Amino acid sequence: MTGTELIEWWITRLEAERIRLTETGQDAPVVASQGRLVHTTGGLHLYEFIVPAGVQLSVDLPVSVVPxxxxxxxxxxxLRQGGNSLFVQLVDALGCDVPSVTLVPDQAGLVSTSASRLKDMLAKPDLYHLGPTERLASLLQLQDIEAEAFPSASSVFTTVWSDDRSFRRQKLGNLAMELIRANKRILLISPDHLACDEMVGMVGRTMKAGGLNHTTWITRYELPIVSQAGGVDLQALGFEAQMHQFYAKSQGNKASLKHKYDRFRELAPFLSQKEAKQKDLDEVRLLEWRLVTQLRDLQVKMADVQKTLKDFEHLPLFQRLTMQAVGKNAASLKQYCALYQGQMDQLNKELDLAKGRIQQLAPEAAVPSGRRAEFEELQEQIAKLGGTKKVRELLAAEEHPNRQAFIQNRRLVAATPMRVASDPLFSRVRFDVLMVDEAPRIAAPSLLAAAGLVRERIIVSGDPHEIATAGQWAMPRPVTHAAP
Known part of the structure; x- marks a missing residue:
């Protein structure tokens, strides 16, 4: 079969399975008890419930939780079931302890969602990448011995077959580090959440050993089941934790910007008023300077007249006659003295008023130390952001976490294949490379759905002998009839 034919075949199988689940009532409610909150990260909450013996719910099965x-x-x-313990990721908190809840599974809905993703791949081939999928389709139709002999390395398709899990995962870790250094975006899938946590720990440890900051490049899409793996803190790599931290920082930056803008608005009228007072002060000081200048000129004239009047009787006759000819005599000189004195008295009054005004304006115009520098720094920062209008728009804008944009900024996204096939977010995100951990344990439809999201290369890892035992790729073998 070609890749398209194989996808069509699995769509038919999934549709039939959905009908069977619906008709047989497989999604029966389950009463769970002794619920407890394990931890909360961002807007997600991990709970552990105890389910009755014999109840088995599959990984990534969506459930409605009714208290x-x-x-x-x-x-x-x-996310996981171990014995009677069931770990469920919830979008709403139910409290620390939950005595009893009813779980309503939706297996039929999950199968239907997976079929819809495959249908979407065929209906919109321009939005998906079916080139690498063709090579994967060829592998999915082989048995274990045939798969082991499948071409192991090319620029489009690579297999890492071994019965040693540690070897396989170390190999994937090294490949992931090389691809991240080559600026490739990787989708890493593992069959269940515990395996995904272990694989993320391996990649993180390999990157740390290689000198790369794994917290910058890796994100674990769901809440991790374990807190650490391979010495790597998985809680810090959780998608919700990273989103929460990023937007908390963003909110902090917004609060800081608001504080700066409020301070700018507080200082602007304050300094404007100070500038107006300073302008008045400068004008009064200029007036004071003019009054002082006029007063000094009058004082000089007054001194000259007084000296002339004092020496008038002792001046030579011809000089006195000359002065009298221009109207200067003892009487007129005394009149000049009186005139100058009157003018000086008036100037002194005006000067006293000016000095009083200066004493009043000086403290009103004074700017406390550092205020102007603070304002100029705030003004420069606001100008860099586009001015006060732009800042007001930024502060007024509502922030909604953009999950798609955030996940596209990560070099390696780790998830389970069923989440990739069923979560609408992954239908809008594309990657360069698909890395498959424990591929024989992953259902073929989920592998095909994940393969449609990658542009360049698929790397498949696992034990080929598990292909038959796991039965996840099982297809009817062509029937051959012996010649009569």
């Missing part, structure tokens, strides 16, 4: 009081129903996803 005993039948209020505040929330949605969740099964």
């Amino acid at each position: 005993a009081d039948e209020e505040d129903t929330t949605e969740g996803v099964v």
